[in-house]
Amino acid sequence: MKAGIVGLPNVGKSTLFNCLSNAKAQSANFPFCTIEPNIGVVNVPDSRLEKLEELVNPERVVPATVEIVDIAGLVKGASKGEGLGNQFLGNIRETDAILHVLRCFDNDNVVHVDGSVDPIRDKETIDMELQLKDLETVEKKLDKVKRAAKTGNKEAQKEEVVLLKLKEGLEAGTSVRAIAVEKDARKEYVNPLQFITDKPVMYVCNVDEESAVNGNSYVEKVRNAVAHEEAAILFLAVGTEADITELETYEERQMFLEDMGLDEPGSAKLIRGAYKLLNLETYFTAGEKEVRAWTIPIGATAPQAAGVIHTDFEKGFIRAEVISYADYVSYGSEQKVKEAGKMRVEGKDYIVQDGDVMHFRFNV
Numbered sequence: 001m002k003a004g005i006v007g008l009p010n011v012g013k014s015t016l017f018n019c020l021s022n023a024k025a026q027s028a029n030f031p032f033c034t035i036e037p038n039i040g041v042v043n044v045p046d047s048r049l050e051k052l053e054e055l056v057n058p059e060r061v062v063p064a065t066v067e068i069v070d071i072a073g074l075v076k077g078a079s080k081g082e083g084l085g086n087q088f089l090g091n092i093r094e095t096d097a098i099l100h101v102l103r104c105f106d107n108d109n110v111v112h113v114d115g116s117v118d119p120i121r122d123k124e125t126i127d128m129e130l131q132l133k134d135l136e137t138v139e140k141k142l143d144k145v146k147r148a149a150k151t152g153n154k155e156a157q158k159e160e161v162v163l164l165k166l167k168e169g170l171e172a173g174t175s176v177r178a179i180a181v182e183k184d185a186r187k188e189y190v191n192p193l194q195f196i197t198d199k200p201v202m203y204v205c206n207v208d209e210e211s212a213v214n215g216n217s218y219v220e221k222v223r224n225a226v227a228h229e230e231a232a233i234l235f236l237a238v239g240t241e242a243d244i245t246e247l248e249t250y251e252e253r254q255m256f257l258e259d260m261g262l263d264e265p266g267s268a269k270l271i272r273g274a275y276k277l278l279n280l281e282t283y284f285t286a287g288e289k290e291v292r293a294w295t296i297p298i299g300a301t302a303p304q305a306a307g308v309i310h311t312d313f314e315k316g317f318i319r320a321e322v323i324s325y326a327d328y329v330s331y332g333s334e335q336k337v338k339e340a341g342k343m344r345v346e347g348k349d350y351i352v353q354d355g356d357v358m359h360f361r362f363n364v
Contacts, residue, residue, distance in 0.1 A: 001295075002039070002067035003274040004095030005204075008122050010110065011103040012206040012238040014038070017070035019241045019267050038070040044275050044282070044293070045268040048325055048355060052284060052291045055332060064282050064293035066275050069095055089133050093194065097277040098201040099270070100126065104218035104235065105208040119205065119218050120225050127175060127197070134195045135170045138163055141193060162189045170197075177201070178229050200277045204270060205235035212237040213261045232273055236266025281354040284325070285309075286334065302350040306360040316364035320346045325355035 005013045021040025044064040053061050071091045092098065102119035142163045148156035162185050169179035175197035181190055190198065203226055205219045215235045223233055237260075244265060247253045257265065275295075282293045283305055296305050302322075307314030323334065327342045334357075337343050352358070 001096045001278045001280060002069050002094075003097040003099050003278060004069045004071050004092050005099045005101060006071050006092055006126065007101035008103075008125065011101045011122065013101050014070055015242050016099075016101060016204065016206070016238045016267075016270075017068060019238060019245055020068050020271060040068045040070075041065045042068050042271055044271055044295075045264075046272075046282065046293060048282075049284070049291065049293050051329055052286050052357070055328070056286050056288065056291050058287065058291045059289050060291075062290060062292040064275070064280075064295045066271060066278065066280070066295075068099075068274065071095075089130075089196065092130075092196055096199065097274065098199050099204050099274060099277075100201055101204045101206055101238075102218075102222060104205040104216060104222065105211070105237075107208070117218070119222050123203070123222070123225065124173075128173065130196045131170050131173065131175060134176055134197050135167065137193055137195060138167045138170060142167065158185070159189045166190070166195075175229070200231075200279075201229070202232040202234060202270075202273055202277050205233065206238045207235050209237045209240045209260065211235070212240060212266065232277060234266070234270055234273055236270065241265055241267050281352075283352050283354070283356045283358050285359070286328070286357050296352060298354075300352050301348065302346055302352060302358075302360075303348050305352045305358065306362065309360070312364045313360050313362050316362040317348060318361040318363055320350060321359040321361070322346050322350070323357040324353070325357060328357050 005017055007013050017038055017040060020042050021038075042065060044066055046063060049061060049063055069091065100123070102122055103117055104119050106117055142160070145156050145160050145163060149160045162181060165181065166176060166179055170176070176190065176195040177198050177200070203222055205215065205222055207216055207219065210216075211219070212235075219233075219235045226233065240260070244253050244256050245267075247256060253265075257263070279298050280295050281298050282295060285292050285294065294305065294308050296308055302320040303314045303317040306317050306320070322344045323337050323342065327337055327340075328334070331337045331340055331342065334343075
């Protein structure tokens with residue numbers, strides 16, 4: 001599962017990517033600095049993992065990760081192949097969620113591709129290009145479905161109604177994710193077409209250092225503009241965050257954050273936000289050799305969670321021994337949890353909860 005960083009050229013995408021992954025992608029003050037997408041595997045900050053490490057004292061600790069992709073900047077006309085349009089749209093289609101970076105700071109030394117700072121205009125530019133590409137997808141599919149519907153095919157007639165609704169919405173400038181379609185119809189007719197504007201999105205407002213704690217007027221404009229969307233919003237001073245990651249020691253980084261009035265880097269909030277955006281959650285395994293965070297989709301069953309460790313665990317699943325994170329911390333060890341009768345035995349239908357500490361019994 002991966003989230004793609006998108007935006008106009010020169011809004012801070014590659015700097016943000018560097019900040020998140022320390023991969024040192026090239027960043028410079030001119031458009032199209034990024035052509036091939038950079039990919040970084042980023043650790044998900046989780047204080048629960050640190051607490052389990054403290055209690056268990058294992059030989060090693062393995063955090064959950066999320067894949068972040070830095071995609072080339074998009075310009076007007078991308079849906080028709082302008083700039084790096086076709087490549088951009090192909091790269092974004094391969095991601096599972098979108099981190100849409102918007103420039104929300106004034107700085108005459110950093111050029112803007114449109115000559116002035118206006119995050120709403122920038123958002124609409126990218127939305128329009130993505131919507132136009134999705135409109136192409138709808139129209140191609142509609143041509144086939146209409147022919148089948150005319151022959152009296154009931155299924156095709158149902159699909160035609162849904163596709164016409166999507167077409168109307170996209171032509172009006174509405175992204176697929178914001179077009180009201182019944183759940184079953186969305187699952188059957190919309191999801192298989194993998195619309196770009198149906199991907200979950202987080203708007204990342206890139207602000208100056210002075211606005212890192214409370215945001216600014218640009219952020220408020222973005223908030224108002226996306227109020228009708230099911231979208232997350234986060235603001236952070238990307239340039240300053242990048243400077244913080246360059247500091248050598250944890251103590252130096254913490255002092256810098258405290259001087260800014262922050263309790264943690266904004267990038268940590270963004271990574272956790274991306275994880276949530278991808279509909280992911282974490283369960284833990286904890287033993288002397290290893291304390292580890294495992295990534296699963298929200299709603300996964302115990303056998304599916306076991307399968308993340310090894311497919312044999314899922315095939316031969318017998319039961320899961322489960323301790324809630326709160327109980328583990330409250331009692332201080334697995335043994336004490338067992339003595340208190342707080343370890344549960346769960347079967348194949350158990351839906352894993354975020355933070356569960358688990359052992360699996362299996363037989364292959």
